Amino acid sequence: MAPPDHDIAFQMSGSNLRYGPGVTREVGMDLREISAERVLVVTDPRVAQLLPVQTVCESLEQHGIHYDLFDRVRVEPSQQSFQDAIQTAQAGNYDAFVAVGGGSSIDTAKAANLYACWPADFMDYVNAPIGAGLPVPGPLKPLIAIPTTAGTGSETTGIAIFDVTERNCKTGIRHRRLRPTLAIVDPENTRTMPPLVAASSGLDVLAHAIESYTAKPFTQRPYPATPNLRPAYQGSNPISDVWSLEALRLMATNIVRAFQDPSDDQARAQMILAAAYAGMGFGTAGVHLCHAMSYPISSLVKNYQPPGYLDDHAIVPHGISVVLSAPAVFRFTACACPDRHRKAAEILGATTDRVPDADIGKVLSDQLLTLMHTVDVPNGLHAVGFSTDDLPALVEGTLPQQIRHLASRSAEGDDLHRLFEESMTLW
Ligand SMILES: NC(=O)c1ccc[n+]([C@@H]2O[C@H](COP(=O)([O-])OP(=O)(O)OC[C@H]3O[C@@H](n4cnc5c(N)ncnc54)[C@H](O)[C@@H]3O)[C@@H](O)[C@H]2O)c1
Numbered sequence: 001m002a003p004p005d006h007d008i009a010f011q012m013s014g015s016n017l018r019y020g021p022g023v024t025r026e027v028g029m030d031l032r033e034i035s036a037e038r039v040l041v042v043t044d045p046r047v048a049q050l051l052p053v054q055t056v057c058e059s060l061e062q063h064g065i066h067y068d069l070f071d072r073v074r075v076e077p078s079q080q081s082f083q084d085a086i087q088t089a090q091a092g093n094y095d096a097f098v099a100v101g102g103g104s105s106i107d108t109a110k111a112a113n114l115y116a117c118w119p120a121d122f123m124d125y126v127n128a129p130i131g132a133g134l135p136v137p138g139p140l141k142p143l144i145a146i147p148t149t150a151g152t153g154s155e156t157t158g159i160a161i162f163d164v165t166e167r168n169c170k171t172g173i174r175h176r177r178l179r180p181t182l183a184i185v186d187p188e189n190t191r192t193m194p195p196l197v198a199a200s201s202g203l204d205v206l207a208h209a210i211e212s213y214t215a216k217p218f219t220q221r222p223y224p225a226t227p228n229l230r231p232a233y234q235g236s237n238p239i240s241d242v243w244s245l246e247a248l249r250l251m252a253t254n255i256v257r258a259f260q261d262p263s264d265d266q267a268r269a270q271m272i273l274a275a276a277y278a279g280m281g282f283g284t285a286g287v288h289l290c291h292a293m294s295y296p297i298s299s300l301v302k303n304y305q306p307p308g309y310l311d312d313h314a315i316v317p318h319g320i321s322v323v324l325s326a327p328a329v330f331r332f333t334a335c336a337c338p339d340r341h342r343k344a345a346e347i348l349g350a351t352t353d354r355v356p357d358a359d360i361g362k363v364l365s366d367q368l369l370t371l372m373h374t375v376d377v378p379n380g381l382h383a384v385g386f387s388t389d390d391l392p393a394l395v396e397g398t399l400p401q402q403i404r405h406l407a408s409r410s411a412e413g414d415d416l417h418r419l420f421e422e423s424m425t426l427w
Contacts, residue, residue: 003223010218010237011230012284013176015156017183017276021269024055024146024186027098028063034142036096038066040089042109044073046310047101052148052189056100068092073101073108075311076298076318077162079122082111089116097143099180102201103152103318106145107160110178113140114160125173129400130164136177145180148189149201150258150272152318153208153279155183158232161318163299169397170295174232179283185276187269191262194308198262199375200319202255202271205278206371207290207322209248210344210364212240212282214333215406233286233406236340244281248347250274252371259375289329289411292404293419294321296397297381304384316384323372324381327365328422329407332415334361336408369427380426387424394420 018026031039039060043053048071060067070088074081089097089112099109114125117140123131145155154160158179161172193201218235236244251274257267298321303314334341338357341364346352348367355363378384386394395416398404404411411419 005223006219007221007223007230008219009227009230010234010284012239013179015179015183015276015280016181017156017185019185019273019276021186021188023184024052024189025059027056027144027146027184028059028065030144030182031060031065031096031098032063034096036065036142038092038094039096039098040070040092040094040112041067041098041100042070042073042085042112043100043105044075045071047105047148050148050192052146053100056098056146073105075104075309076315077104077108078165079162080165082108082162083122085109085112086115089113090119094141096141098146099143100146100148102147102149103154103161106147106152106154106180107162109143109145110160110180111162111173113143114173114178117141125175127171127174127402130167130169130171136175140177142181144182144184146184146186146189147272147275149193149197150190150205150268151201151275152204153275153283155180155185156276156279157283159283168296168299168393169400170298171401176232183276185272187265187272190268190272193262195259195376196306196308196317198259199377200317201275202251202258202319203323203372203375203377204319205247205251205271205274206255207319207326208278208282208287209244209251210326210330211287211290212236212278212285213244213248213344214330214337214340214408215285215288216408232283233403234284235406236285240281240285243277244285245343245347247274247278247281248344250277252348255371256374286406287403288407289333289404289419290322290326292401293325293329293394293398293416294318295401296394297321297324297386299397300386300390300393302385320377320384323368323377324384324426325419325423327368327426328419330368331361331365332411332419333407333409334364373427381420381424388421391417391420
């Protein structure tokens with residue numbers, strides 16, 4: 001019998017996750033249980049000075065586990081910074097990894113683990129068409145991920161994102177085997193986030209949730225040659241929908257409180273849960289235009305130094321780079337699945353009973369703009385150093401991003417040009 005044109009299945013791979021205030025100190029026990037003897041702790045230079053890393057190190061010492069500390073993670077990692085961690089991992093013959101930090105640290109630990117276990121040319125596992133997109137050949141060593149932002153959800157995903165500096169574009173490695181063995185999600189760890197880190201990582205949750213919920217359904221994806229070639233990003237599906245919608249609800253209720261008052265334990269606790277929920281949703285369904293467009297924004301940054309980020313290089317923080325295009329993107333995609341955009345707008349607080357489908361994209365976009373303004377997001381691409389002269393390069397950097405094809409309405413060169421243009425100034 002001939003296979004169908006489109007896929008009829010999706011696969012949800014669960015994450016192993018422990019949640020609770022103070023659970024960071026249990027990591028030594030976890031490593032002892034799997035008989036780990038040599039561990040690499042991966043973090044960035046700033047988080048290395050903070051309580052979460054101190055707690056991890058104390059816990060490892062109490063359990064008699066030898067560890068080395070790699071504290072050279074680059075915030076918004078690059079190919080070079082991934083390779084620095086990979087070399088350390090390959091030289092150290094570690095039998096487990098612990099990542100402590102935001103998405104930058106967790107992604108770096110995933111890459112270090114991958115190439116230490118399965119050495120290869122760096123570009124071999126990197127997403128096609130930028131890399132060869134080879135599948136990960138076999139299991140990796142255990143990786144325990146302890147997020148300190150709320151956040152990327154990287155603790156629950158099989159994705160590692162980095163900047164290919166020489167090509168001016170961000171891309172990633174995507175495979176379910178990269179997913180951490182255990183996520184230790186401890187709301188105490190986000191208490192010290194500066195406001196813009198809280199806003200940026202919180203708005204990443206928002207983008208993950210809405211993009212995965214409005215992604216093309218899995219039934220519109222071509223039938224794979226063999227079932228194991230089903231991609232990590234499979235399209236929206238009934239199980240991801242549950243995680244994505246609940247993530248959006250938690251985010252909508254708590255982001256402003258967590259941003260305004262880091263001592264609001266309840267809001268912080270809900271935000272770090274929202275990040276993990278969104279990770280479970282988008283980690284299976286995928287993200288689309290906001291993320292595809294964010295990659296050249298991150299790579300082409302000139303001199304923007306965000307307040308509260310103490311790093312020595314210019315960056316547009318990931319969540320900001322993603323959300324700046326969100327109002328334009330969802331105005332554009334709403335006509336393809338208005339009911340889903342309506343639901344997102346309602347969760348963000350809009351009353352939509354009398355709004356016709358044709359206007360629902362604008363209503364969602366207005367809700368987003370209000371929220372972005374409240375948490376002090378820079379006012380569009382202009383505010384982070386871009387001008388209309390950059391439009392061709394921004395479009396060029398988006399076109400190779402395969403995730404853009406997951407959008408429920410396809411966006412080609414002219415559409416992308418308009419979406420970037422509309423994102424130059426937001427209010
Ligand atoms: N793998 C995935 O599934 C996935 C998903 C989304 C984003 N990402 C990637 O994650 C990266 C962004 O990660 P992020 O937004 O979590 O932030 P981050 O790791 O880049 O850190 C941002 C800043 O916050 C600081 N910081 C982190 N935790 C802190 C704390 N508790 N107290 C004080 N300062 C703290 C860091 O030192 C840094 O200066 C990007 O590279 C992005 O592409 C990955």
